[in-house]
Amino acid sequence: MQETEEAKAILSDRILALAESQTIAMAKKSRELAAQGFDMINLSFGEPDFQTPQYIKDAAKQAIDDGFTFYTPVAGYPELRQEIVQKFKRDNNLDFAPENIVVSTGAKQSIANAVLCLTNPGDEVIIFSPFWVSYEEIVKLAEGIPVPIMGRLDNDYKVTAAQLEEAITSDTKLVMYSSPCNPTGAVFTEEELRAIARVLEKHPQVYIIADEIYEYINFGGKHFSLASIDSIRERVITVNGFSKGYAMTGWRVGYLAASKEIAAACDKMQSQITSGTSSISQKAAVAALKGGNASAREMTEAYRRRRDLVLHLMNDITGFKTYLPDGAFYIFPDVSYYFGKQYEGKIIKDSRDLSLFILTDAHVALVSGDAFGAPQCIRFSFAASDEKLTEALRRIRQSLEKLQ
Structure with missing residues (x-):
């Protein structure tokens, strides 16, 4: 426009x-x-x-009948946060507590919360490119400086650890990437992410947003989460949601998992913008996680x-x-x-x-x-x-x- x-x-x-x-x-x-x-x-x-699978729709209808029509906690219903904790343990070998989880109105809001909570004006934010359309614009809203790094076609557009090492400066605050990737469909292997982690180990001032919204749509090996690497675990913000794997785009439910300090900051940010996510959508999300991945x-x-x-x-x-x-x-x-x-x-x-x-x-x-x-x-x-x-x-x- x-x-x-x-x-x-x-x-x-x-x-x-x-x-x-x-x-x-x-x-x-x-x-x-x-x-x-x-x-x-x-x-x-x-x-x-x-x-959306029928059992999820049925749970939403039941939630309406059961009277779940009031404001929700900003970070999400305790039951949903606990189910997300269990999902991370089961699927990603990640140990979180409910206080590490913030449920938002879609993964896009989770990403925006994290960027706005971490980025000061002038901070450089490295974005693995090709990237999802909103990454760069969210960084601009935070008055950060987007620094795209382009992956090569002959490497399925995946950025290498060497490229990341070259791009990091004293002004770098954040790295953002998605795997599986929108728009390329590229999936980082465990070996590739461990190499990236070895670079990040040298730069303790740099935080990482790992966007894993397409986790379940994986045609190759098992999904690997960067946050499962102990040396950088506390600096990784893992973002996920229900829109892709459960065909729940219109329900608008996403979430992030991060250190207590970052999660609390995202809770605070969200409290001043949208407050808690739709009560009915959250109850549907609980059913989605309990229903498995079939x-x-x-x-x-x-x-x-x-x-x-x-x-x-x-x-x-x-x-x-x-x-x-x-x-x-x-x-x-x-x-x-x-x-x-x-x-x-x-x-x-x-x-x-x-x-x-x-x-x-x-x-x-x-x-x-x-x-x-x-x-x-x-x-x-x-x-x-x-x-x-x-x-x-x-x-x-x-x-x-x-x-x-």
């Missing part, structure tokens, strides 16, 4: 400097074209296309099949440089082959131009890579049916063949 001159005169520098989420912006453009009668396929949203495993197998389908179909598209994502539900090909090409006099200068061309010509919504710190790429979500994915890739291939 472009601010008018009148708006610029009255709005704060803070909001004027903030970029609109391109995933949301592209979804908006897709809806506008759909309203005009075009048959749109939206692969721009990072949202499971599965329904539904997540079923969804992950579907995503694995779709990943393989999309990669197969991309083999027929000239110029796409791909790799094998090990998690999440995205593929992030390098599409720079098409930069400088044109159609009907319009030149494709970058991935934003290309994604808009695909939107208007193929009627498929994607997100350009500049939103994720990688302007040579475009993000495809394969959280859609096989039929939609097949049709989307067919349309894209035909559209791209028009570019000369």
Whole structure:
């Protein structure tokens, strides 16, 4: 959205400097074209296309009938925090107490709480790139200085310990990354994270946000949490939630686990912004954790099949440089082959131009890579049916063949 001159005169520098989420912006453009009668396929949203499992819905209905309609503790119901403690022990070999847990209105709020509690103006925040769209903007809100480090395509876009070592300065306060990664689907191995931990051991002033929201959507080995490494445990803030693994995007429940001091600070921050998360959503989240991971495993197998389908179909598209994502539900090909090409006099200068061309010509919504710190790429979500994915890739291939 472009601010008018009148708006610029009255709005704060803070909001004027903030970029609109391109995933949301592209979804908006897709809806506008759909309203005009075009048959749109939206692969721009990072949202499971599965329904929330029925047992979770039933728990929410029961919570309403049982009268859970009042304010909740800021950090979350004690029962939910205890279930999260047990989840960390069971799945991640992490020992926390409920006082280490803060439940928020989605993992995005958990990340914002942590960044705002740790970052002073001028602090450098290293962000492994490609990165989720909101990382950089949240750092800007905290008046920190984002310092992206770009992973290489030939390493599945994963940043190395050597790159991290080179980027850390005396002004570095925080490191942020996701694994499995949005937008690349890359998953850091235990060996890779231990190498990163050895670098961080040398810099005790640096804290780390480990975003593990896609933990259950993992096509390879067992998920490894950075916080399980004793030498840096107290400096790691682990963020997770229910939106991806349990198909609960609209319920808005996320959480973080951190040292008592950082958790208490995040509780304090949240108390002045939103207070506690929805009571009904929290009761649903309790049921989700008690119900185990069977539904997540079923969804992950579907995503694995779709990943393989999309990669197969991309083999027929000239110029796409791909790799094998090990998690999440995205593929992030390098599409720079098409930069400088044109159609009907319009030149494709970058991935934003290309994604808009695909939107208007193929009627498929994607997100350009500049939103994720990688302007040579475009993000495809394969959280859609096989039929939609097949049709989307067919349309894209035909559209791209028009570019000369």
